[in-house]
Structure formats: C-alpha cells, structure tokens
Amino acid sequence: MSEIPKGTQFVGQADARKLHTERVKPAETxxxxxxxxxxxxxxxxxxxxEKKVVDAREEAGKKLQGLHGKELVDAGKKQMVRGLLDTVKAQVKWAIGGGIIGATLGAAGSRVSGGDMHDAAGLLGATWASGSAAIGGEVSAPLAYNKKVAGSQELTKVGWSDWLISVGSRFAIGTPITLLTMRYLPLAAVQLESHVFQAILNPITVRGLRNVMTGLRELKKGVSK
Amino acid sequence: MSLKQKIKDTTLFTDEDKIAILAAVDTYASADIKALEGIIDEFDMVHSKAVSEYKKSVSEVLHDIVIKSSLADQKKLQRAASLVQSGLDELLQ
Known part of the structure; x- marks a missing residue:
C-alpha cells in the first residue's frame, strides 16, 4: 500500500487546517x-x-422622576439604563436579522439540507458573539423565568429544540462567563448581561429567531435559478 | 382598561418595577395616578406604532418579492415570507 502524503484531504473530510469561514466558498455565502x-x-x-423606543423610554423616564412615589421615581431612573439595555437587545436582534443571518444563510442553504440544526448552531454562534459583545453573559435568567413565560396559556407552544437551545446555551455559555463576571465586572454589567440573556435566550425568542432565519433562508431556496 | 391592567401589560416597566408599583399604586395621590396613566399610555402608543411601522416595512418588501416572483416560486416564497413575519411577531411581542 502506497503511503498517503501528509495533509491529504479525503472526500467529505473537513479541512481542519482552515477556519470555517475559509472553508465556505465565497459564492455560497x-x-x-x-x-x-x-x-x-x-x-x-x-x-x-430602536431609536423611537429608546427616545420614548427616556422621555417617560424623565416624567416618572417628576412624580411622587419612590417606586415611580426608581422606575424612572431605570429608564435611562433600560434605554441602553433595549439598545443592546435591539442591536442583537437586528444584527441577527439583518447581518449575521446574511453571512450564515448562503452556506447553510447550500450545505445543510435540514436546516434546523444549522439554525441552532448559527443561533448559538450569533448569541455567543452578541452576548460577548454586550459584556459577556451572566446567565442569571433562571429556568423558572422561561417556564413562566413559555408556560403562560396566552402564548403558543415552543418546540423542544427551542427549549434545548435556550437552556443548553445558558449552561454552556453562562457558567464560565458568570464566574468571570462575578470576579471582574461591576453590578451594572451583571444587570446588563442578565437582561440581554433573558431577552435573547428565552425559548420564545429562540423560536422567533429560528423562524426569521428559516424564512430568510427559504427566500433564497424558493427562487428558481 | 384599568390602570393596574395597564401597569401589568406595558413594556415600560420591568417585572420588578411592576410588582413594586402595583403594591403601592393605591397609596398614590390622584394627580400622580392620572400622570402615571398618561405616561404609560403615551409610551405604549409610541412603542406600538413604532413596532407596527417596522413590521409594515418588512411585510411590504416581502410582499413585493412574492408578487414579483414567477408563479412557480410564489408558493414557496409566500411560506418563507410568512415564517419571517411570524418570527418577527414573536421577537417584537
């Protein structure tokens, strides 16, 4: 048997020497x-x-601070911070909706036939990236929060995969970052992370993102060449 | 809709804020109650209008794509458009 030259790549074998982004042909993305x-x-x-909501929140915050009642004043003060939080949340959503999705869709559409698993992987990647960008991710949003949200009778059911992504990503992403956060970041950062992760990792949001991603991918597949 | 229901439904407050305000709302002066209701109404109106406008913009472009496509593609594209729209509904609820 002749010796196989070092570095030979077999058909179907992933080329581990290259980054994933390099392995995807430009035309496919x-x-x-x-x-x-x-x-x-x-x-x-x-x-x-995003701008309209943040402006409205800040406006309401100022007015709330002018009222009597500690709870109202506190809620008013929080609006400025929530404005920032909503901005982060919105950026996460729009980045996934308009940008990251674009980078993953072409490759996903042509390389993976099923879709859902790639959506899951893509979403996790996007979540990871955006969460990290928003100062990591103290994943304090407890499972109970999801149960409360998704278990509510007014809401439609979420699929098992949405739960899996939601809960799995919390543990996978959250634990190490939580430890780092507790060690190095101030309370404000913890609150920010918590809010972002609650927003993007609850199963309803996961399902919403999955539908947007799948729909956009099918938009490409639906057009005859 | 009662003020308490408005407090529960609005996206202006966090869950923690809602609990604190609901527990104390009966002790507020009538002028503050009226002002609070106005603030919630105004915010919810702006929020809801902004979300509707966003959804409308996306729906329009999706609709445009579907109607300009060939008959053979229309069914698939309509399904894709519906998925995007339902996803956005969930993200922006």
Whole structure:
C-alpha cells in the first residue's frame, strides 16, 4: 500500500487546517437579491424602531422622576439604563436579522439540507458573539423565568429544540462567563448581561429567531435559478 | 382598561418595577395616578406604532418579492415570507 502524503484531504473530510469561514466558498455565502432586500429593510427599519423606543423610554423616564412615589421615581431612573439595555437587545436582534443571518444563510442553504440544526448552531454562534459583545453573559435568567413565560396559556407552544437551545446555551455559555463576571465586572454589567440573556435566550425568542432565519433562508431556496 | 391592567401589560416597566408599583399604586395621590396613566399610555402608543411601522416595512418588501416572483416560486416564497413575519411577531411581542 502506497503511503498517503501528509495533509491529504479525503472526500467529505473537513479541512481542519482552515477556519470555517475559509472553508465556505465565497459564492455560497452571497445573499440572493431577495434576501439582500429584506436584510436591508430589517436593518434600516430596525434602527428607526430602536431609536423611537429608546427616545420614548427616556422621555417617560424623565416624567416618572417628576412624580411622587419612590417606586415611580426608581422606575424612572431605570429608564435611562433600560434605554441602553433595549439598545443592546435591539442591536442583537437586528444584527441577527439583518447581518449575521446574511453571512450564515448562503452556506447553510447550500450545505445543510435540514436546516434546523444549522439554525441552532448559527443561533448559538450569533448569541455567543452578541452576548460577548454586550459584556459577556451572566446567565442569571433562571429556568423558572422561561417556564413562566413559555408556560403562560396566552402564548403558543415552543418546540423542544427551542427549549434545548435556550437552556443548553445558558449552561454552556453562562457558567464560565458568570464566574468571570462575578470576579471582574461591576453590578451594572451583571444587570446588563442578565437582561440581554433573558431577552435573547428565552425559548420564545429562540423560536422567533429560528423562524426569521428559516424564512430568510427559504427566500433564497424558493427562487428558481 | 384599568390602570393596574395597564401597569401589568406595558413594556415600560420591568417585572420588578411592576410588582413594586402595583403594591403601592393605591397609596398614590390622584394627580400622580392620572400622570402615571398618561405616561404609560403615551409610551405604549409610541412603542406600538413604532413596532407596527417596522413590521409594515418588512411585510411590504416581502410582499413585493412574492408578487414579483414567477408563479412557480410564489408558493414557496409566500411560506418563507410568512415564517419571517411570524418570527418577527414573536421577537417584537
């Protein structure tokens, strides 16, 4: 048997010497014109929405601080911080909606037929990236929070995979970062992380993101060549 | 809708704030109660309008894509558009 040259790559074998992004052919990651249009509108309108909500929150915060009642004044003071939190949350959403999605969709659409698992992986990646960008992630949002939200009768059911991603990502991402956070970051950062992770890691949000991602991917697949 | 229900439903307050305000709301002066109701109404109106406008923009572009596509593609694209819209509904609820 002849010797196989070192570094030979077999058919179907992942090339571990390259980054994932390098392994994906450029043509496969390109957005279709339809996806491009939707991504642009999501991004532009998302920024407008974000600004309007943050402005309204700050305005309400000022007025609340003018009232009597400690709870109202406290809630008013929080609005400035919540404005920031909502901005982070919104950025996470719009980044996934308009940007990160674009980078993953082309490759996902052409390389993975099923979709859901890639969506899950993509979402976890996006979550990780955005969570890290928003000062890591103290994942204090307890399981009880999800049960309260998703178990409510007014809400439609979430799939098992949404739960899996939600709970799994909390443990996988959360534990080491929680330890770091407790060790190095101030309380404000902990609150920020908690809010962001509650917002993006509850199963309803996971399902919403999955639907947006799947829909955008199918937008490309749905157009005949 | 009663003020207490408005406090429960609004996205202006955190859950912790809602609990604290609901517990104390009966002790507030009538002028503060009226002002609080006005603040919630105004915020909720702006929020709801901004969300509707966002959804409308995305829906319009999706609708445009579907109607401009070939008949053969329309069914698949409509499904894709519906998925995006339902996802956004959940993200922005």
């Amino acid at each position: 390109k957005l279709s014109p339809e996806q491009q249009k939707v991504a642009e509108v999501m991004q532009e309108s998302g920024e407008v929405l």
